[in-house]
Amino acid sequence: MAAKLSIRHLSVRGKRVLVRVDFNVPIEGSCVTDDTRIVESLPTLLFLREKRARIILLAHLGRPGGKPVAGLSLEPVFKHLRKLLDDSRNIFFCPECIGPLAEAAVLALKDGDILLLENVRFHAGEEANNSTFSAELAQLGEIYINDAFGAAHRAHASTVGISSHLPFSATGLLVEKELYYLQGQLESPKRPFLVLLGGSKVSDKIGVIEALMERADKFLIGGAMAYTFLKVQGIPVGDSLVEVDDFGLAGKLLTLSKDSGVELLLPLDAVETLEIQPGAVCRNTPVFSQRRGVTRGWIGVDIGVKTRALYSAEIARAATILWNGPLGVFEIREFSSGTRIAAEAIAANSLSVSIIGGGDSVAAVRSFDLGNKMTFLSTGGGASLRLLEGRPLPGIDTLTEKK
Ligand code: AMP
Numbered sequence: 119m120a121a122k123l124s125i126r127h128l129s130v131r132g133k134r135v136l137v138r139v140d141f142n143v144p145i146e147g148s149c150v151t152d153d154t155r156i157v158e159s160l161p162t163l164l165f166l167r168e169k170r171a172r173i174i175l176l177a178h179l180g181r182p183g184g185k186p187v188a189g190l191s192l193e194p195v196f197k198h199l200r201k202l203l204d205d206s207r208n209i210f211f212c213p214e215c216i217g218p219l220a221e222a223a224v225l226a227l228k229d230g231d232i233l234l235l236e237n238v239r240f241h242a243g244e245e246a247n248n249s250t251f252s253a254e255l256a257q258l259g260e261i262y263i264n265d266a267f268g269a270a271h272r273a274h275a276s277t278v279g280i281s282s283h284l285p286f287s288a289t290g291l292l293v294e295k296e297l298y299y300l301q302g303q304l305e306s307p308k309r310p311f312l313v314l315l316g317g318s319k320v321s322d323k324i325g326v327i328e329a330l331m332e333r334a335d336k337f338l339i340g341g342a343m344a345y346t347f348l349k350v351q352g353i354p355v356g357d358s359l360v361e362v363d364d365f366g367l368a369g370k371l372l373t374l375s376k377d378s379g380v381e382l383l384l385p386l387d388a389v390e391t392l393e394i395q396p397g398a399v400c401r402n403t404p405v406f407s408q409r410r411g412v413t414r415g416w417i418g419v420d421i422g423v424k425t426r427a428l429y430s431a432e433i434a435r436a437a438t439i440l441w442n443g444p445l446g447v448f449e450i451r452e453f454s455s456g457t458r459i460a461a462e463a464i465a466a467n468s469l470s471v472s473i474i475g476g477g478d479s480v481a482a483v484r485s486f487d488l489g490n491k492m493t494f495l496s497t498g499g500g501a502s503l504r505l506l507e508g509r510p511l512p513g514i515d516t517l518t519e520k521k
Contacts, residue, residue, distance in 0.1 A: 119297075119511075127288065135173055139175050142268065143156060143179075153198055160203075177192055208231045209234070214236055215235035216254040247278055256280045267496070281516045300502055304506075314441040315327065318443075319361065330440075342358065344418075346361050356415060385406070396452065438473075440473045448485070457482050
């Protein structure tokens with residue numbers, strides 16, 4: 119991706135700056151239960167406030183399907199933001215994101231004020247990237263900043279269409295940080311460069327393996343995706359999750375790893391259970407062989423003790439670690455040890471650069487209270503995977519190029 123104009127390059131004093139943020143946070147009742155994404159956007163908001171811009175925030179929440187849904191209003195987010203900024207005087211909410219009400223709210227802004235507009239997905243034009251809708255959003259401001267990394271892989275009106283109506287569009291500080299770690303740091307990583315992949319679907323991660331095969335020194339595979347690779351090698355996997363459609367690709371990647379000398383390590387053993395439920399009976403399998411794997415009728419739900427020891431030793435030797443996807447069903451305590459031990463091994467390797475690629479792996483690391491021991495936690499699941507695959511992010515690709 120060509121280098122993009124940054125918020126730091128623009129003169130924003132007194133200007134109406136439209137900032138697309140990722141405020142898609144979990145809400146229960148009217149309370150935000152995890153404010154990570156809001157907190158991550160604060161540096162950009164404080165930067166713009168310090169520079170005395172008039173800040174207009176665009177965001178989405180959930181999937182209202184193009185019409186107003188009371189439970190998906192951004193008002194609770196606004197109240198939370200007001201608390202976080204500790205200064206409720208200059209922060210406003212508008213229950214519309216386009217039209218006369220939004221225009222009046224923008225007109226009333228003074229330098230340094232912040233205005234959050236209502237959920238852009240209350241309009242069908244948002245997800246359709248409709249140009250009339252993006253023009254209506256754009257005419258509220260003079261400059262566009264995209265700081266919604268978590269939504270940058272989506273070509274919607276407030277992430278893509280909008281920038282074509284404005285003379286300048288630039289990256290915000292969060293997007294800049296995400297690009298620095300997920301692109302810059304991994305371009306010429308400190309070696310050994312280890313890629314740890316898990317989660318439920320091989321199909322989601324295959325692109326990442328292919329793209330990083332040339333740069334990584336070793337892949338460690340865990341989670342449900344491991345069973346597709348094990349099955350291809352003829353190891354019994356019982357009732358574990360496998361993706362039959364991906365057998366061909368998994369086989370191709372195993373061959374590619376052999377040919378290129380980049381090791382792709384698979385679990386040596388597993389924790390198996392009869393049902394994926396808290397409190398379910400579980401046990402460690404023997405070390406896998408062609409004859410012995412996950413027992414028929416049982417499901418592999420975590421990497422086993424031998425695998426944990428092997429993976430921890432590899433992690434301890436790595437200089438750069440990229441992790442995407444939990445190594446087991448970490449949401450259930452009995453099946454979370456493999457993921458926890460991997461997170462602890464990364465935390466213990468304090469000299470390494472550790473990049474956690476968003477979504478469930480970040481949730482896992484946080485649930486073990488190890489978030490502050492990692493170099494970087496990405497805020498975007500889908501967006502980070504796409505970037506790691508080397509594919510462009512539409513929400514960033516369309517920003518003004520840095521001259
Ligand atoms: P992903 O979104 O592909 O990163 O997948 C994350 C999900 O994978 C989490 O909800 C985990 O519970 C799930 N997962 C990890 N390992 C397994 C497994 N062995 N069997 C079933 N689900 C798994």
